[in-house]
Structure formats: structure tokens, C-alpha cells
Amino acid sequence: MTVRGSAILLLLTQGVVTAQTNSVPARKDSSVYSELAKAPKKAAARHNPLGHDPDAVAAGGKLFALHCAECHGEKAEGSRKAPSLLAEQVEQATPGTLFWILTNGVVRHGMPVWSKLPEPQRWQIVSYLKSLTPAGKSPQ
Amino acid sequence: MLATRFQIPGHRRAPSLAVRISFCTAIGLILATLALPARAQESPYIVTYDHYLEEPGSLEVEYFSTFGTQRAGKDFLAYWTEFEYGATAWWTTEVYLDGQTTFDDSTLFTGFRWENRFRLLQREHFINPVLYLEYEYVSGADKILKEIEGHDGEADTAGPNAVARKEHKNELELKLLLSKTFKGWDIAENTLAAKNLTNSPWEFGYAIGASRPLALKASVQRCNFCPENFIAGIELYGGLGDRYSFGLHDTSHYLAPVIAWNLPSDWTLRLSPGFGLNDNSHRFLLRWGVSREFSGFGAAISRLFGGRS
Numbered sequence: 001m002t003v004r005g006s007a008i009l010l011l012l013t014q015g016v017v018t019a020q021t022n023s024v025p026a027r028k029d030s031s032v033y034s035e036l037a038k039a040p041k042k043a044a045a046r047h048n049p050l051g052h053d054p055d056a057v058a059a060g061g062k063l064f065a066l067h068c069a070e071c072h073g074e075k076a077e078g079s080r081k082a083p084s085l086l087a088e089q090v091e092q093a094t095p096g097t098l099f100w101i102l103t104n105g106v107v108r109h110g111m112p113v114w115s116k117l118p119e120p121q122r123w124q125i126v127s128y129l130k131s132l133t134p135a136g137k138s139p140q
Numbered sequence: 141m142l143a144t145r146f147q148i149p150g151h152r153r154a155p156s157l158a159v160r161i162s163f164c165t166a167i168g169l170i171l172a173t174l175a176l177p178a179r180a181q182e183s184p185y186i187v188t189y190d191h192y193l194e195e196p197g198s199l200e201v202e203y204f205s206t207f208g209t210q211r212a213g214k215d216f217l218a219y220w221t222e223f224e225y226g227a228t229a230w231w232t233t234e235v236y237l238d239g240q241t242t243f244d245d246s247t248l249f250t251g252f253r254w255e256n257r258f259r260l261l262q263r264e265h266f267i268n269p270v271l272y273l274e275y276e277y278v279s280g281a282d283k284i285l286k287e288i289e290g291h292d293g294e295a296d297t298a299g300p301n302a303v304a305r306k307e308h309k310n311e312l313e314l315k316l317l318l319s320k321t322f323k324g325w326d327i328a329e330n331t332l333a334a335k336n337l338t339n340s341p342w343e344f345g346y347a348i349g350a351s352r353p354l355a356l357k358a359s360v361q362r363c364n365f366c367p368e369n370f371i372a373g374i375e376l377y378g379g380l381g382d383r384y385s386f387g388l389h390d391t392s393h394y395l396a397p398v399i400a401w402n403l404p405s406d407w408t409l410r411l412s413p414g415f416g417l418n419d420n421s422h423r424f425l426l427r428w429g430v431s432r433e434f435s436g437f438g439a440a441i442s443r444l445f446g447g448r449s
Binding site: 002049050055058059060063066070091103104105106107108109111112113115116118119120121124 | 183190192193195196226229230258262263264293321323324326334353356358359360361362368404411435436439
């Protein structure tokens with residue numbers, strides 16, 4: 001039992017390390033943004049119901065720091081785990097597209113689904129993302 | 141023999157190597173993760189699973205406790221510690237360490253479980269399926285009642301620990317987890333099939349849960365008592381007999397309100413008073429739990445082994 005238990009623990013630890021090492025590829029190529037194009041037209045056309053809510057950006061920023069910054073970086077600049085959200089592709093994406101990506105995740109590439117956040121909270125995050133100034137552009 | 145090894149420090153015998161390794165591992169993992177950032181957004185369920193897995197690279201350390209009343213026997217406190225790790229966005233793996241104290245009897249380490257959950261579909265659908273596979277090696281004295289299966293009932297936990305610990309279960313458990321989130325409501329249904337790997341029939345069970353945050357929009361400020369930090373719901377779970385006598389006859393069932401409080405300081409507290417619905421059930425189960433999620437745990441371990449993060 002002791003030997004078997006220890007072996008299982010060892011295997012588990014090794015699996016954890018392997019899985020983690022494998023799940024951290026470089027995310028600098030632009031192909032990671034191709035997921036944005038996969039949003040169905042109907043989903044991409046959705047309007048942000050909180051687009052005119054004055055608190056949505058601030059609340060979305062709080063949610064971003066809580067749930068997204070670990071992988072996408074505190075300023076959404078990206079990291080080895082996840083792409084920058086300051087990229088032009090993200091700026092050009094419709095709110096509906098960003099909402100669709102948040103809802104469905106990109107499970108194959110390591111982004112979990114975030115439909116566990118209620119819809120208004122996902123829209124708040126979208127409001128925050130749309131408020132960001134893309135890299136290379138000066139704030140207006 | 142194995143039951144003897146399961147005894148806990150402070151009681152009749154000195155702790156075995158297995159117990160010491162388990163405790164050292166647990167303490168080591170906790171210490172190793174104290175410096176990591178943490179995020180919490182957890183469901184309130186204690187028995188039911190929805191289709192949301194642990195975020196990749198995150199470790200959630202959880203402690204749960206169940207106080208159970210016992211009509212023909214002694215009340216008990218059963219507890220378990222979970223180490224839940226998001227290996228990928230579609231695979232979560234989890235180790236449980238179980239124990240229990242039966243009042244006026246003794247305290248025992250009752251075994252371990254290794255659980256895996258696999259997301260079957262890449263995207264969100266009307267219903268989202270997750271496959272659950274678990275191996276458990278527990279003694280007959282295990283009382284955590286994490287799932288109710290077959291003809292489980294109050295009488296199974298009535299015997300003295302000295303007798304119950306001599307029995308061992310070497311069990312494989314399969315579940316199909318189905319869930320959906322709709323207008324803030326999380327609705328989940330689990331179907332369970334379990335097989336003791338000795339010559340026992342397949343046993344079946346179910347769990348159903350529904351929950352909703354008290355507010356759907358997030359407030360601007362970080363706050364402890366904001367309504368969106370509280371998720372309330374209800375669980376219904378019980379056994380469905382076995383291969384030879386499938387159905388509700390001679391089974392036990394529970395209805396349990398649940399509430400979770402997700403604190404901005406990254407801790408989650410859960411509370412669930414459960415009520416037995418028939419004569420085979422414990423009259424009352426009070427469950428509570430505390431958990432903390434550590435983001436970046438996998439990266440930290442990877443660095444420790446010389447990997448890149």
C-alpha cells in the first residue's frame with residue numbers, strides 16, 4: 001500500500017509537471033488570434049448591453065484582474081501562457097466576438113470556458129477590454 | 141492490517157509511514173503554495189459537480205467536514221482534504237485524503253481517492269458533458285458521504301470503528317456530469333455508477349443541483365459582502381440501487397441547501413445543512429468547507445524541476 005500510494009503520488013506529480021510544461025507554449029504568433037474569426041456571425045453581431053453603463057469598465061477591470069490577469073498579464077500585455085489583448089486583432093474584434101470567446105474559451109489552447117461568470121460580468125469584462133489602448137497607439 | 145496503518149497520531153498507535161508521508165505531502169504543498177497568487181470563483185455544491193474544471197495550472201486546496209447524526213449509533217464528524225489541479229483546460233485531477241471521528245469511539249484516517257474529470261466538448265453547448273473517473277481505496281469506516289450510491293444508508297455507518305475499519309473498498313467510480321448555465325442559474329445533473337473491484341455488483345446514484353449568485357453584475361469596488369460574492373442553491377442526491385435491484389427501494393436520499401461565499405481575499409467558504417428524506421437516510425448532515433485556489437501552481441512546480449514558466 002505504501003509503495004503503491006507513493007508511486008501514485010509520484011506519477012501524479014510528474015503528470016502535473018509534464019502537463020504544465022506542455023501547456024505553456026510561446027504565444028507570440030498571430031495564429032492564436034485566428035480563434036476570433038471562428039465566432040458565429042450571430043454571436044459576433046451581439047451588442048454589449050452594458051456598453052453605456054458608466055461602471056462597466058471599472059467593474060470589468062476588477063474582474064479582469066481577478067480572473068484573467070494571471071495568464072494575460074496585469075495590463076493585458078500577454079505572457080507565455082496567453083496572448084496579448086492589446087493586439088490590433090482584439091481591438092478590431094466586435095464586443096460580441098470577445099463575449100463569445102470568453103463564454104466558450106479556447107479549450108484546445110488552454111483557455112478555459114468562462115460561462116461560469118454570469119453574462120453581465122462577461123459583458124463587463126468585454127467593456128474593459130474595449131477600453132484598452134492597443135500597443136503602439138497613444139491613448140486618446 | 142491496512143486498517144492499522146490508517147490510524148492517526150494521538151490515538152492508540154504511532155502513525156505509520158503512509159500517514160506521515162500523507163501529512164508531510166499535504167503540509168509541503170500548502171507551504172509551497174502560500175506565496176502564489178490566488179483566485180476564487182467557486183460553486184457552492186458539495187456533492188454535485190457542474191462542468192466547470194479547474195483553471196489550467198491552478199491548484200485548489202480544500203478542506204470539508206461533515207457532521208452526521210446517527211440514530212442507532214454514535215454521531216460522527218467526517219472530513220476530507222482535496223488537492224484539485226487543473227492539468228489542462230479539459231482535464232482536472234484531484235487527490236482526496238479522508239478521515240473521521242466517531243464520538244466516544246476513535247479517530248481514523250480512512251483512505252484516499254484519485255479523481256479525474258474530462259471535458260468532452262471543446263465549446264459551450266446547450267448541455268455540457270464531463271466524464272468523471274475516480275479510483276478510491278477507503279476502509280469501511282469512511283463516512284464522508286461525498287456521494288450516495290447503491291443501497292447506502294444510515295445503518296452502514298452505525299458500527300464501531302474497530303469493526304468497520306477492517307473492511308476495505310477498492311472502488312472504481314464513473315460519473316457523467318451534465319450541466320448548463322442559463323440566465324445566471326447553474327443547473328447540474330450527475331449520474332453515478334460505482335464498482336467495488338472485488339466481486340460486487342455495479343451500484344448507481346444521482347445528484348442534482350441548482351445555484352445562482354445573489355447578484356449577476358459585479359460591483360466596482362472590492363468588497364467582502366457584495367451580493368455577487370454569495371452563491372446560493374440547493375442539492376438533491378441519493379442512491380439508485382444496484383445492478384440486481386435498480387430503483388429507489390432501500391435507498392437513501394438527501395435535500396441540502398448550499399451557500400458559498402467567495403471572498404476577495406481568495407478564500408471560499410461553503411455551508412450546507414442536509415436533511416434525510418426517508419428512514420434510510422441520516423436525519424441531518426451539516427457540511428462545511430473552506431478552500432483556496434492558487435494560480436500558477438503548475439508553473440511554480442515546473443520551475444522547481446528546471447522547466448520554463
